[in-house]
Amino acid sequence: MTPPILEMRGISKAFPGVRALDDVSFRLLPGEVHALMGENGAGKSTLIKVLTGVYTADAGDVLLAGNPVVIGGPHQAQEAGISTVYQEVNLCPNLSVAENIFIGRGKVRWKQARARAAELLTRFDLDIDPALPLGAYSIAIQQLVAIVRAVDISAKVLVLDEPTSSLDRDEVARLFAVMRRLREDGVAILFVSHFLEQVFDISDRVTVLRNGRLVGEYETGALTRATLIGHMTGRVLEALEELHAPGEHAPDSAQPVLRAEGIGRKGGIAPFDLTIHSGEVVGFAGLLGSGRTEAARLLFGADGSDSGQLSIDGKPVTLKSPGAAIEHGVAFCPENRKTEGLVEDLTVGENIMLALQAARGWVRQVTDSDDLVRRWITALRITPSDPDAIAGNLSGGNQQKVLLARWLITQPKLLILDEPTRGIDVGAKAEIQKLVVSLADEGKAVLFISAELEEVLRISHKVEVLRDRQMIAELANEGLTPERILATIAGGGTGTVAAEGAAQ
Template sequence: MAHQAPPAVEAEGIVKRFGPTLALDGVRLTVAPGEAHALVGRNGAGKSTLVGVLTGLHRPDAGTVTFGGEPAPAFGSTAAWQSKVACVYQKSMVVPDLTVAENLFLNRFETGRPGGRLISWPRLRRRAAELLAEYGVSVDPTARAKDLPVEQRQFVEIAKALSFGARLIILDEPTAQLDARGIQRLFGKLRELQSQGVAFLFISHHLQEVYELCTTVTVYRDARHVLSAPVAALAKDDLVAAMTGEATSGTAAWHAPASKVRKDAEPVLRTEGLALDGEFDPLDLEVRPGEVVGLAGATASGNTALGETLAGLRKATAGRITVRGRAVRPGSVPHALDAGIGYIPEDRHLQGLVLDRSVAENATLTVADQLGPWGTVLPSRTREFARSMIASLDIKTQGPQQKVSGLSGGNQQKVVVARALARGPSALIAVRPTAGVDVKSKDALLGVVRRVADEGSAAVIISDELDDLRVCDRVLALFHGRVVATFGSGWSDRELVAAMEGVGERE
């Protein structure tokens, strides 16, 4: 009987908590040598936490991890972990201004002679060329990393990981920034490396890529292992059902009641042929008074870029935007504000809040011109305005002067919403408005968006969170920059997720 090689990685009974949050609840995963194994699940399923455990970033609270049949290295032993596993993330980790050779051997340069201090650049470039040739990567070692196409930067990262001895490479959304040709080149290289015994754990929101590249798939849902199965034996409907917990024949969960939007009403927000090269294709969109429209899509679908374009953060390469018939100047946030667009950004910490400033200061950032005569800002008027927003949105705070850094996540998000509503927008654009908040705050925030529409404005929710989209009257699913399906308010989790993942298209 032939000896069977031990798994490239095997994780059993992994438990991981972050405070009161149970991020992994006894999950398991086994990846064979030379296998392309997919790990899929909705946001919050536990995928990223498992990657942290498998790469030595997180110490599990329970469970075991082995590589090639040997126990995982001691926690904190970076070099030992590098010899076992590496992760190539969606956002490239190469240093853009360094050459390929410098990136490959960063922090492990050799000097010209023993005991010397000077780096032998010819030797470095020669070693880099040999390493790249060993794995069939056709990249110039002297080229700057920033000048390489995205997939070539990924090849460099993979070659670097293999040079440490790693035989397991985790690919986290590797196709998010690639076009169709780049994806095929990446997949071709991965298949070559598989033939050399390199194993890949492939994490992606694009399920058709799972069927194209992988032989086995593991599904996590709500921090638990749901199934592991051969890809060829698992129908796409069954895979989506495992991810959502909803059977193919399942009934729809709660949704907004049937829309009362008058279809003959003049649109509040309209786009005509709006496009951004490399992000989303030309889009004609109309949102009427009282309507909440969802733009659903996973990573790289183009929906976030679309929201940022509507808000003036990005400049469209084609088309136009109008609000109540008024044209909005492309790529101008001040003009978008003046035209009546309110914006809730995706990341409240990076784009939404000045953490060391007060609730009042943050809530009134967009209306500073209304807080005093001749361009001045009167503190009394700022506090008065903030108090009205605190009361309207039920923000739990010690008062207008409290720093937002001292608020809970849900209340911080309400401050961001207050700022977006401060000018009484005609059209509210909300990107993942409930990210990182508790269930009670989530319901309150979605209720605010619904109320804005019910009072005669238009609202657009951009998200891949199904609960965010249930409040919508209409949902458009985007995949790789184009609308692939349109749903009324009665969609099922299964059919919407299938459309977002690119395995079910309908217009």
């Protein structure tokens, strides 16, 4: 076996009250894509931050090509040959593409920079103008530019920290093509992702962390989904499989909770019909930008519709604002929990009480709030179970549960969940899915939006397929496969399009 280009030995790192890394070792070979897996709080981010010099390890050594190195900061990591591309693109949108590739790298002859940038971009099959400001391009392109920069600085070790979380399928494919080419060139790539399929698709080997400890290093080919999840969570996880029973509890077919007839909004989503019954989970499937969120926002009154009619419990309503929707028993968990949902500086309890307090108004105080909060923390198994913990310090999955609790406490009839499982780990994902199913069993109507088709299929009774800001099909979830949904999106539509729900 070739000697590792990068080796981390016995790394430990503690923060006040937390042992983030405990004697973790890690090896990266040249010319491989190595996935770093683990649930939230497993220590992945800490390990990467130690590697890139953001944190200093309490103990342990980092060896580059066999030589011990001390990495004091991002700049030194770069010089040592370790480049990182973060989830949020860390480039300057106001500078040109060429400037973004070359700035901060010592003396640059800017006259030649544009030509060199063009050359580099062509090598990566990127057909963009290096003289234009980076902000003119999509996030996916910006990320690829960040990779071009990183690779051009040092072609030895490339760290990709959740690069795919804001990309759609095509963009991911493009990124993977670039990664494969780099792998052929002998670059060692450390890849972090929450998407299991992607890990199986691209990685050669996997290192799994759990609770700050090393679980093991595996060949990807020798792993199955179940064993990998088992390594990550530390228990034999059948939760995902046992869930698969959306048809069991047939939804109440009498009065639909919500019925939309021809509602739409110019520039947002073409007019569509939709009915959701009590006890029913309706999934929205579609690629990024297909209009999933836009449709949901109409149902919540966050955007006004300019056509059609909405009725709730059989009565026609006009939702002029989210406030009106809440009054009618509609709750909406937005896609971006950090910026649109959670108030990070408030405590868990305060966050949970926000919606209820808003519904009751400022005059009537909620007197029994402590009890309520505790009940929901227990019911949703939020950890830590302390209502006074600061919400911003919780892991992604638990933050999502806090948001869920916030809406559940108002006893909504219809719950709209926009990407509730994005960026959270497998265990938490399964718990949230389970929660959604049990909510439906209790008679709530749920609209579930997710980019992961497998997840949509796992829990939905029926699936609305969206493409190019149009609802193109409604499929009953009986023997439905991701492939068939994709085929529908692609326009072929291999199966018959079921329309039972729309007609009622």
